[in-house]
Amino acid sequence: MNDQTASPGSPTLERWLTGPRFAGLPARGAAQRPPLLSFEFFPPKTEALEQQLWTCIRRLEPLRPRFVSVTYGAGGTTRQRTHATVARLVQETALVPAAHLTCVGATCTEVDEVARQYWDAGVRHIVALRGDPPPGETYCPHPDGYAFAADLVAGLKRVAPFEISVAAYPELHPQAQSRMSDLDNLKRKLDAGANRAITNFFFDSSVFLRFLDLCLAAGITAPVVPGIMPVTNLAGLRRMSALSGASIPEWLAHMFEGLDDDPDTRRMVAAIVAAEQVRLLQANGIDEFHFYTLNRPELTYAISHILGVRSPSV
Numbered sequence: 001m002n003d004q005t006a007s008p009g010s011p012t013l014e015r016w017l018t019g020p021r022f023a024g025l026p027a028r029g030a031a032q033r034p035p036l037l038s039f040e041f042f043p044p045k046t047e048a049l050e051q052q053l054w055t056c057i058r059r060l061e062p063l064r065p066r067f068v069s070v071t072y073g074a075g076g077t078t079r080q081r082t083h084a085t086v087a088r089l090v091q092e093t094a095l096v097p098a099a100h101l102t103c104v105g106a107t108c109t110e111v112d113e114v115a116r117q118y119w120d121a122g123v124r125h126i127v128a129l130r131g132d133p134p135p136g137e138t139y140c141p142h143p144d145g146y147a148f149a150a151d152l153v154a155g156l157k158r159v160a161p162f163e164i165s166v167a168a169y170p171e172l173h174p175q176a177q178s179r180m181s182d183l184d185n186l187k188r189k190l191d192a193g194a195n196r197a198i199t200n201f202f203f204d205s206s207v208f209l210r211f212l213d214l215c216l217a218a219g220i221t222a223p224v225v226p227g228i229m230p231v232t233n234l235a236g237l238r239r240m241s242a243l244s245g246a247s248i249p250e251w252l253a254h255m256f257e258g259l260d261d262d263p264d265t266r267r268m269v270a271a272i273v274a275a276e277q278v279r280l281l282q283a284n285g286i287d288e289f290h291f292y293t294l295n296r297p298e299l300t301y302a303i304s305h306i307l308g309v310r311s312p313s314v
């Protein structure tokens, strides 16, 4: 275990260990500390999407997330765009950026060079991932590359003293040999120097809370931050779920039934589902959340507000 994971600053797991296990939804009181938030964006492909992203960033910026992260397309396909977005965040905002970086299709030297460029540009936080092969192919490490995320974490630490986040899977990574081997892998990533894990999205809070129990039993004490995906589009969600191993509960599919041509109601349903999810987690002691914003600010802003996170002007 590395030193930072044991510090009292933001240990979700410690709070889960010492707080009430199951409680009703919280009655918000002045004494309740607002949670720590982080927001994830993807790099835009077109000028119009670039504008949409920056509208989203500007809307969420006053909520003062502790960091915002920018994804890296499968196989490094967005390398330049990820870099450009992160660089603009450094230059034009007060936000703390975290750049996603993967192992796929690159040598260790190439990945190290990208990391060095980030460090030189003032980026201090990397989300270190293995990445996925192109659709339909099986993952095969580059012969001269980092094979798995744990190797990448160790490599990044040799480049510079980055803060590092890694991925975790409450419902198991699709290629994991077993639950135990996946937990061992998560522990290896943290032992290699990662500061926290951010989970894949999930919809049943009990799935996440049980996963925390398994992490604790496996000796993982670093913060494990729930990844929250406010969903408005079930078809898109099904595609993402198939890739990432997250299940779509029947009740969720049922909530969106008959709303294909009714985006307004879909958005309201999405807000209610996500608000219930985060409040239940908050009631159970969880005080850090990572939002997959999909570059749209409305739901993330509303749910952050419900959680007690306000811009200073509100």
Ligand SMILES: Cc1cc2nc3c(=O)[nH]c(=O)nc-3n(C[C@H](O)[C@H](O)[C@H](O)COP(=O)(O)OP(=O)(O)OC[C@H]3O[C@@H](n4cnc5c(N)ncnc54)[C@H](O)[C@@H]3O)c2cc1C
Binding pocket: 070, 071, 072, 073, 074, 075, 100, 101, 102, 127, 128, 129, 130, 131, 132, 147, 148, 149, 150, 166, 167, 168, 173, 174, 175, 176, 177, 181, 182, 185, 189, 198, 199, 200, 201, 227, 244
């Ligand atoms: C928060 C978050 C952000 C993400 N951002 C991106 C992104 O920006 N770009 C992108 O392309 N993808 C992203 N992904 C997806 C991720 O790249 C895929 O899920 C990928 O398949 C696994 O990445 P990992 O870092 O978890 O891999 P790893 O931790 O390396 O694990 C991958 C699999 O290999 C197994 N494994 C690990 N080590 C070994 C070993 N030595 N021998 C055998 N098996 C082993 C693990 O159990 C697991 O099943 C993200 C996922 C999450 C949860």
